[in-house]
Amino acid sequence: DTEVTQTPKHLVMGMTNKKSLKCEQHMGHRAMYWYKQKAKKPPELMFVYSYEKLSINESVPSRFSPECPNSSLLNLHLHALQPEDSALYLCASSQVGGTEEAFFGQGTRLTVV
């Protein structure tokens, strides 16, 4: 199983809503990532978890709150987002160390209205 599964595939939320994005992998990878991708741009790293601990936070606003409840799951909690946060949110996983090849989910297309 080389899949990274993200849910939901599409999400529309208001600026006062609270929602969560979910990511799951069963490859035994101990590094998991959240990326944000705007149209026609490369993915931008947001967070990295290594062995279920937050190892990198790329100065992401606190309205984005990551959570890694176990080695297979990664969540991104969203609260009080702005329209400019609309983007494709990508989850990825990899082994820790080595060549760190990353496998990506299909993404969640988020629209903030």
Place this chain on the structure above:
Amino acid sequence: TQLLEQSPQFLSIQEGENLTVYCNSSSVFSSLQWYRQEPGEGPVLLVTVVTGGEVKKLKRLTFQFGDARKDSSLHITAAQPGDTGLYLCAGTGANNLFFGTGTRLTVIP
């Protein structure tokens, strides 16, 4: 932040033509990956290069890692419409994956 610059940014060619995409950085990477991404989908890993000077082939795609492990190239022979997509190089280091600026390729039938 380790910057990876790709060139060209956009490329539109006729089916059957050859092309090369470049990925350059001032930083040394322990390895470098190439991904292809289609609209609305996540990036899909094409190849990983690890050793300086390494060359890997994947059908019509040839990947090269620079001797100093700071740059890489992707050469496509006889491009086909199915090669259309966003090509991303990504360097690894310190449990991180830094993406290049991307090359958007369109192959016209």
